[in-house]
Amino acid sequence: MARHVVSxxxxxxxxxxxxxxxxxxxxxxxxxxxxxxDFDRIFLVLLxxxxxxxxxxxxxxxxxxxxxxxxxxGETGATFVGRGLAPRVWIAITxxxxxxxxxxxxxTGLAELSKESGEGGWGEHDAELVVQVTGFRxxxxxxxxxxxxxxxxxxxxxxxxxxxxxxxxxNSEDVVHSFWIPAFRMKIDAIPGRTTFxxxxxxxxxxxxTSTVFRAQCAELCGLDHSGMVTRVRVVTQEEFRDWVDSQxxxxxxxx
Amino acid sequence: xxxxxLRLGSVFGGIGMGLFGFYIGLAVTAILRTWFGYPDxxxxxxxxxxxxxxxxxxxxxxxxxxSRWGREWFGLKTYPSxxxxxxxxxxxxxxxxxxGIQYMVTFLAVFxxxxxxxxxxxxxxxxxxxxFFSKSQYNSIMSLHGIxxxxxxxxxxxxGFGNYxxxxxxxxxDMAFPRLxxxxxxxxxxTALMLLVIPFVGGLExxxxxxxxxxxxxxxxxxFFNLAIITFGLTxxxxxxxxxxxxxxxxxxxxxxxxxxxxxxxIFVTSWLALLYTQGFAVALLMVTLDRIGGMSFFDAANGGDxxxxxxxxxFYSHPAVYIMILPGFGIALEVIAHFSRKPFFAYRYAxxxxxxxxxxxxxxxxxxxxxxxxxNYLHGPFLMMTEAISIPTxxxxxxxxxxxxxxxxxxxxxxxxxIAVIFNFACxxxxxxxxxxVPTDIHLHDTYFVVAHFHYTIVGGEIFGLFAGIxxxxxxxxxxxxxxxxxxxxxxxxxxxxxxxxxxxxWPGIQGMNRRIADYPEAYQPVNLAIxxxxxxxxxxxxxxxxxxxxxxxxxxxxxxxxWRARTLEWQTSSPPPLENxxxxxxxxxxxxxxxxxxxxxxxxxxxxxxxAGSPAGGAGGGGGGG
Numbered sequence: 001m002a003r004h005v006v007s008x009x010x011x012x013x014x015x016x017x018x019x020x021x022x023x024x025x026x027x028x029x030x031x032x033x034x035x036x037x038d039f040d041r042i043f044l045v046l047l048x049x050x051x052x053x054x055x056x057x058x059x060x061x062x063x064x065x066x067x068x069x070x071x072x073x074g075e076t077g078a079t080f081v082g083r084g085l086a087p088r089v090w091i092a093i094t095x096x097x098x099x100x101x102x103x104x105x106x107x108t109g110l111a112e113l114s115k116e117s118g119e120g121g122w123g124e125h126d127a128e129l130v131v132q133v134t135g136f137r138x139x140x141x142x143x144x145x146x147x148x149x150x151x152x153x154x155x156x157x158x159x160x161x162x163x164x165x166x167x168x169x170x171n172s173e174d175v176v177h178s179f180w181i182p183a184f185r186m187k188i189d190a191i192p193g194r195t196t197f198x199x200x201x202x203x204x205x206x207x208x209x210t211s212t213v214f215r216a217q218c219a220e221l222c223g224l225d226h227s228g229m230v231t232r233v234r235v236v237t238q239e240e241f242r243d244w245v246d247s248q249x250x251x252x253x254x255x256x
Numbered sequence: 257x258x259x260x261x262l263r264l265g266s267v268f269g270g271i272g273m274g275l276f277g278f279y280i281g282l283a284v285t286a287i288l289r290t291w292f293g294y295p296d297x298x299x300x301x302x303x304x305x306x307x308x309x310x311x312x313x314x315x316x317x318x319x320x321x322x323s324r325w326g327r328e329w330f331g332l333k334t335y336p337s338x339x340x341x342x343x344x345x346x347x348x349x350x351x352x353x354x355x356g357i358q359y360m361v362t363f364l365a366v367f368x369x370x371x372x373x374x375x376x377x378x379x380x381x382x383x384x385x386x387x388f389f390s391k392s393q394y395n396s397i398m399s400l401h402g403i404x405x406x407x408x409x410x411x412x413x414x415x416g417f418g419n420y421x422x423x424x425x426x427x428x429x430d431m432a433f434p435r436l437x438x439x440x441x442x443x444x445x446x447t448a449l450m451l452l453v454i455p456f457v458g459g460l461e462x463x464x465x466x467x468x469x470x471x472x473x474x475x476x477x478x479x480f481f482n483l484a485i486i487t488f489g490l491t492x493x494x495x496x497x498x499x500x501x502x503x504x505x506x507x508x509x510x511x512x513x514x515x516x517x518x519x520x521x522x523i524f525v526t527s528w529l530a531l532l533y534t535q536g537f538a539v540a541l542l543m544v545t546l547d548r549i550g551g552m553s554f555f556d557a558a559n560g561g562d563x564x565x566x567x568x569x570x571x572f573y574s575h576p577a578v579y580i581m582i583l584p585g586f587g588i589a590l591e592v593i594a595h596f597s598r599k600p601f602f603a604y605r606y607a608x609x610x611x612x613x614x615x616x617x618x619x620x621x622x623x624x625x626x627x628x629x630x631x632x633n634y635l636h637g638p639f640l641m642m643t644e645a646i647s648i649p650t651x652x653x654x655x656x657x658x659x660x661x662x663x664x665x666x667x668x669x670x671x672x673x674x675x676i677a678v679i680f681n682f683a684c685x686x687x688x689x690x691x692x693x694x695v696p697t698d699i700h701l702h703d704t705y706f707v708v709a710h711f712h713y714t715i716v717g718g719e720i721f722g723l724f725a726g727i728x729x730x731x732x733x734x735x736x737x738x739x740x741x742x743x744x745x746x747x748x749x750x751x752x753x754x755x756x757x758x759x760x761x762x763x764w765p766g767i768q769g770m771n772r773r774i775a776d777y778p779e780a781y782q783p784v785n786l787a788i789x790x791x792x793x794x795x796x797x798x799x800x801x802x803x804x805x806x807x808x809x810x811x812x813x814x815x816x817x818x819x820x821w822r823a824r825t826l827e828w829q830t831s832s833p834p835p836l837e838n839x840x841x842x843x844x845x846x847x848x849x850x851x852x853x854x855x856x857x858x859x860x861x862x863x864x865x866x867x868x869x870a871g872s873p874a875g876g877a878g879g880g881g882g883g884g
Contacts, residue, residue, distance in 0.1 A: 004663065029768050042696045043767075050687040057683035060658045061676055068597075070665040073822050075598060076853030077664035082603030087655060091606075094651035101690055102644040109696030110636055120630035122699065170630075175470035176563055178628060178703060182769030185700035189630045191564065192469060193557025196630035212778040213769040219628075219703040223461045223470055224391055227774030 012059035019051030030211035032183030033200040039185035042105040123199030127167035135177035135190035138225035153231030161241035167199040178220035182213035208232035265320025265348035277314025281307030301479045320348020350434035356420025363412040370404035382789035394775035396459035403464035413584040424827035427508025427843040432501040443491045450484035468555035472547045482541040489538040496530035510845035522587025525611040536573030571622035585722030589678035595823040596672035601850035602659030613649030643693040670744035674725030681717025706766025732816030739809040747801040754795030824859040
C-alpha cells in the first residue's frame, strides 16, 4: 500500500508540475483594457488551482490502470469499504478548496465588478467618456452623447481614446444581443426594455488590423446574421481621438 | 397480422388516427377563423398548433390508448401484447424490456443523426467564410444538433437503461405503471416528427435555448420546436413519476435503500429532478408559443413583458437538466467501476449522499447561465457561491470512483474503460466549469467556444461515455449475444482520443475570442478550427466501428452467458435476455451488491436461472470471437 501511495503521489506531482509549467505559455490575446489584465490574472490563478485537482484524478486513474489491472476476473482486490476517515477528510479538503475559490478569486473579483449593486452592469457609473450602444439585427449603432457623433457599426469603426475610462450604455431595439469586446474581456447582454452597461479603462492603442480581438462582437444568438454582427474597434491616442472627434463634428456640421 | 395490430394498438393505427386528428384540427381552426371574421382562414402557426394537439391525441388513441384503456373501460375484448417477433417493437407494448429497447434504438438513431449534423457544422467551420451552407442553413443545423443531442442526453440512458435495467436490478416483474410506460415512449415519435420537419417550415435560428424576443418573431419552425419540446417534457415527467413509484414500491424483499445498486439510486434522484423541474422548460416554451400565436406579451418589453423572465424560467429547468443528463452517466460509471474493480464500492453511502446533495443544490444555481444577461448585480454573488458549492457533492463522486479503483483488481473490459473515461473527462469538465462559475472569468468566456468545450466535456465526456459503458455492459443481457470485444476496444480508444483532441483544443479559440453559434469567424481563427474539424471527423468515424460491431454482434454474435461479467447485482442472476416475467421466482436480497472479496452473503439468494439453457459459454467470459 505505502509503495503504491508514494508512486502515485510522485506521478501526481509530476503531472501537476507539467501542468503548472504551461502557465508560462502565452494564453491570451491582445490586452485592450485594464479589465482584461484582471481577467488574464484570475484565469491563471484558476488554472494554477485546477491543475493539481485534474492531475490527482489522472494520476490515480492512470496508476491504477497500469498497476492494478488483471486478466482474471476471479481475483478480488483490497476489501476496505470507505467508512472511516477518508471520506470525511476528502469532504473537508474539497469544501476548503470550494470555499477558497468562492472567496478568491470569485467574490473578491466580483466585488471589483459589481460597484453599482442594484443595476445590471460591470464597473462604476463614473466615466470620462460615455458611448451609447444600440444593438439591432444585425449591427451595432454607437452614439457619443457629448460630441453628438453617431456611428453605424456595419460600415464604420468604433473609435475610442487610449488610457481613458469609458462606459458603454447598452440597449437593444429588437431581440437580445450581447455586446462583447474580446480585447477588453468584457461582455453584457443588450436587452430590449432595459439599459445595461460596462465600464473599462482602455490601455494602449490597438486595432482590428493588428488583432482580431479589437472588435465588438454580438455574443448572443440573434438570428440569421449573428456571426456578421461585428464592428471593428480602434483604440487611438487621446490626441488622435480629439482630432477624430473634431473631424467628425465638422463633417457633420458641413453635412447640415 | 395487420388486423390484430390495429386492435392491439400499433404505429399503423397511430399514424392513421394521428393524421385524422391533425387534419380535423387544421379544419376546425380554419372554420372558426372564417366564422369569426379573420381576414384569412389559414395562419400557419395557429392552424398547425391546434392541428398538432388534435393529432397527438389521435396518435395516442390509435397507437394504444384506446386499445389498452378505452376497450377495457368500455368492456370490449382486449388483446395481449405480442411477446415475440420484431413487430412487437412497433406496438403499444407494456413490457419494460421492449420499451427499453424501443428507447435505446430510437435515441441511438437520433444520436447518429445529430452527430451527422455536428459533422456538417465542423465541415462549415473548417474554413472561414461560407463554403457549404447559407447562414440560415447553418443556424438550423446548429440548432437542431443542439436540441436533438439534448434529447439524446436526457432520454437515452434513462429511457433505455432505466426501463430495461432498473426493474431487473430491483428484482421487479415490470415497472409500476406498465401502460403509462408505453404511453411515455409513444409520445416520442410526435416529438421527433415535429423536430425533423423543422427544416421544411422555415428552419430554426434560436438554438436549443430559444431565447425570446427572437423566438417570438422568428419563423414557423419555432412553433414546431415549442410543441415538440412541450410533448417531450411530458415524456420526461411521466417517465420520472413511473421510476419513482417503481423504485419506492417494487423493490425485492430485502432490497433496502442501503443495498440499492448505485445506478438505481442515480435514476431515482434523476427522476426527482425531472419530475420537479421539467415543467420549467415546458412553461417557458408555452409562454413563447402564446406570445407567438395567442397575441400575449410575456416577453415583449414594449407591452410590459420582460425578455429576462424567459431566461430565468428556462434555466430553472435547464440547469437541473444537466444533472438529469450527468447523474445517470455517473451511475453507470460507478456501477461498472465497482463491478470491474472486483472490490467493495468505496464510500457507498457518501455516493448516495452526493446524489442527494446534487439534487438539493441543482435547483438553486440556474442563474450562473445568466451572469452576462444584465440581471441585477446583487444576484451574482449567491449564484456564484451556490455553483461553487455544488462541486463538493460532485467531488464525492470522484472520491467514490477513485477509492473503488484504488487497490482493486481492474478487469479492463470495454465497459470499464468507458467508465474510467467518464471520470477522466468529467474531471476536465469540472475544472473548466470553475472558470465559468467565477463571474470575473465568465464575463469573457461566456458564449465562447470555451463554453462549448466545457459542456461537451461534461455531457459527452460524462454522460455519453457512460451511455457507451452501459451499452457494452448490458449488451449481453439485452440481446442475449456477446459483442466483439476487440472492435469494442478499438471503438473506445478511437472515440476517446478523437473526443479529447477535438474538445481540448476547442478551449483555445474560446479564450482567444471566438464566440459560439456562428457560421463564420475572423480569419485569425482558421488554423485552429481546421484542426478541430479534422479531429471531429475522426471522432465521428469512430461510431462507424460501433455501429458495425452492434449490428453484426446483435445479428450473429456468440450467445451470451447469464452473467458474463460475474457481477453480483440482480440483473445478472437471470437469463440473457431475461424471460417475460424477468425472474422465474421472485428474488430475495440478502446482502450488498458490491461486496466483492468480503466474507459476506451474496447480493441475492440462489441464482434464478430456472434451469433455462441461457446460452452457451461459447464466447468466453470476456467475449472475443465471432462478430464480423
